[in-house]
Amino acid sequence: GQGFDSNGDGVVDNPILSQIANDTTPPTSSILPAGGAYPSAVSLTINCSDNIAPSQMVYTTNGSAPTFNPINGIIRNPPSARFTVGAEGNGTYFVRYFCRDLAGNLENAHSETYVIDSNVPSVTASLASVYVSNNGGAINSSQLTWSSSVGGTYSVRSGGTNCTDGVELSNGSATAGTPNTATNFTASALSVGNTTIRVCVTNPNNGFTGSYALTITRDDTPPTVGANPTSGSYITFFSVSLTCNDAGG
Incomplete structure (x- = not known):
């Protein structure tokens, strides 16, 4: 079969060429963060993956259809492409993108819309401690401090992926x-x-929502301390090394 003999024994042990030749599954791609309203320019990342071997991704930021032939848009190699929209200022930006694999399979194009408006609330937040524990003597609580560049109504939510769930x-x-x-x-x-x-x-005034997400961890598992060498009877002075291990943080 098609492939490579990587160890020189005359037998194909890397069948990648055969796998590519028989691949009919298109790749998949995604973009983060998702489209929406943002107070300033947004850094975006497109990720491309494939069951065998991804090839290239192409994207546009002006709403036109990205194509490989003829070339329309910006072509990048996988696994990811990073770029910014909104550096020109307030406005609406249309991002379209898709990926192809080494077999030539193409996925359907995706599109996202980004509204850059300085009136979108810019929210910042922090926790006094990102770790808490229900054990005695540990940090049992953490205060959330946040602020917004724009006045309005707020909600603090637990869980979920956006401002409408959780x-x-x-x-x-x-x-x-x-x-x-x-x-x-x-x-x-x-x-x-x-x-x-x-x-x-x-x-x-405009219905735009800004948000900030962070993570708090409840860790009730105490750390462990080990000594080297371990306890016992010794005939002379020596150094002891103590090691602290913790799975939670």
Whole structure:
């Protein structure tokens, strides 16, 4: 069969050429972050993957259809392409992209729309501690501090992937540039492991929503300490090395 003899024994042991020749499965691609409204230029990443071997990806930022032949758009090699939209200022930017593999299979083109508007709330947030524990003597709670560049209404959400899902923990009015410290997370109220926290602020003048996501981790597993050498009877002085290990952080 088609392939490579990588060890020189006369037998094909790398059948990649045969696999490519018989490949009829198109590649898949995705873009992060997704389209939406943003307060300033956005850095985007297109990822391309294939069951055998991805070849190239092509994208446009002016809404035109990307093509390989004739070339229309920017061509990049996999696995990812990074670029920025919105550096020119406020406006609507249309990104279209798709990927092909080494067998020549093409996927259907994708499209995303990015609205850059300086009136979209720019939200920043931080936690006093990104780790909490329900054990005595540990950090049992963490305060969330956040602020928005634009006033409006806000919600703090737990879990989910955007500002419309997950569990709403609190809501109210946000004042531009004023730190909000009203939300405190206790370990007992969190599940063990990672929880996504999202702060969402909506500008009432245009309906644009800005958000900021971070992760808090509940870790109830204590660390362990090991000594080398271990305890015992020794005839002379020596150095002891202590090692601390922790799975959670």
